Amino acid sequence: MESQDLKKAGLKATLPRLKILDILEHSRQRHLSAEDVYKALLEGGEDVGLATVYRVLTQFEAAGLVRRHHFDEGHSVFELELGEHHDHILCVKCGRVDEFYDETIEDRQQAIASKAGYSMTDHSLYIYGICPACQKRA
Amino acid sequence: MESQDLKKAGLKATLPRLKILDILEHSRQRHLSAEDVYKALLEGGEDVGLATVYRVLTQFEAAGLVRRHHFDEGHSVFELELGEHHDHILCVKCGRVDEFYDETIEDRQQAIASKAGYSMTDHSLYIYGICPACQKRA
DNA sequence: CATGCGAATGCGAATACTTCTCATTATCCT
DNA sequence: AGGATAATGAGAAGTATTCGCATTCGCATG
Known part of the structure; x- marks a missing residue:
């Protein structure tokens, strides 16, 4: 039950947040753009807006759950924060x-x-x- | 006469290119955004379009005259390439x-x-x- | 377990940065 | 100086991201 993780981070356990966390955890690639996450949600049949994806990822970053990177591609990519820096x-x-x-x-x-x-x-x-x-x- | 520098780089010595090179060389700050360069041009009374600034900076980068950086700010900054890496x-x-x-x-x-x-x-x-x-x- | 308050969401509009299109103009070779 | 060709300016178009606001949802309370 990951909703505990969210609560610990001071965030309500809402459906979009749980789903996005799930995608970050179980995706093939560790590094996902907001668009990647959004597409994964749609493929999973979820009805989540792109704006919410951006909002949630930004909140996750502030809460230390994910890390944002700026590879030389013009958009941000996000990666689950697992403690070990690299x-x-x-x-x-x-x-x-x-x-x-x-x-x-x-x-x-x-x-x-x-x-x-x-x-x-x-x-x-x-x-x-x-x-x-x-x-x-x- | 810097027009030689441009010709050596395989670029025609046009007025916008000369002006932009001049700004990069004589600006207070070594690191300028496209917008910074554009504003400097306007202040200098030059009639150069923002699109041209982007084009020229990109060409300068390809020619090795400038270096493009992505500081965590969401836009590119450019710096004159002086040989010494840092x-x-x-x-x-x-x-x-x-x-x-x-x-x-x-x-x-x-x-x-x-x-x-x-x-x-x-x-x-x-x-x-x-x-x-x-x-x-x- | 029903209910209400505030926080979270979805949507489309808005913004920021950058690139493209194309008609006009400037550069440079001869 | 003249002409072929490349460069420019202006605005439209394209990405990536954020905002505003009406609606909905999570969750503590009764």
């Missing part, structure tokens, strides 16, 4: 997304921010390249 | 932008891409935080 490496040919975590980079970032006098609140690191499959295909 | 650290309060370069991070990124089997083409790293001035102000 960065992304993306294929510029096929759009494949992989994840990684590197302690050294994390440490250096913190050091750079400190040296510049900043108190670091967040960071985003995307590596772009051509994935193994697309290299073979070329 | 990453950015941004203040989430006042929008200040600083630059840095870290050899260790650059190397690690390359290593991570290789390990994942990717051939790296590019990367973007933004550190978000609160700048010294905004920390004092709080």
Whole structure:
């Protein structure tokens, strides 16, 4: 029963929110755009408006349930927040997304921010390249 | 005479292109949005359309004259390409932008891409935080 | 378990940013 | 200078996202 999760986050357990959470949890891809979520809802026979999808995803982000990314595509993508931080490496040919975590980079970032006098609140690191499959295909 | 620079880049030396290049070179801020450039043109008494600004900036990017960034603001910002690669650290309060370069991070990124089997083409790293001035102000 | 209040939703209109279309104009080669 | 060709300006069109508001739903209460 996920409605507990929502209540814990200070959100009413409404049908749209439960459905969207479900899609984020059980979708093939971990990274979904608002449009992706909307289409998944329609395919599931749900009658949810696109505006609600945007609203709910934004609320989920504020509540720390999902993370919003800006890949170089012109729209936001959302990913369930599972606690473990990671960065992304993306294929510029096929759009494949992989994840990684590197302690050294994390440490250096913190050091750079400190040296510049900043108190670091967040960071985003995307590596772009051509994935193994697309290299073979070329 | 900068028209040589444009010709070298394979672009005709038109008035809008010269003016935009000039703005990018002499603006207070290194990082400008299309709208910023457009406003600067109008203030300079130039009669250039916003569509042209977008077109020219995109061409400049393709020609390697400028670099396009996607800070978490929903629009693109452009910066003159001066050869030396660097990453950015941004203040989430006042929008200040600083630059840095870290050899260790650059190397690690390359290593991570290789390990994942990717051939790296590019990367973007933004550190978000609160700048010294905004920390004092709080 | 019926009921009411406030919060959440769906819809379409509105906004922000960017690109496209096309008639007009400017650039550059000769 | 003249003409082929590419570039421009203006506004329409296209995406991505948010807003406004009447209606509906969740949930604490009786």
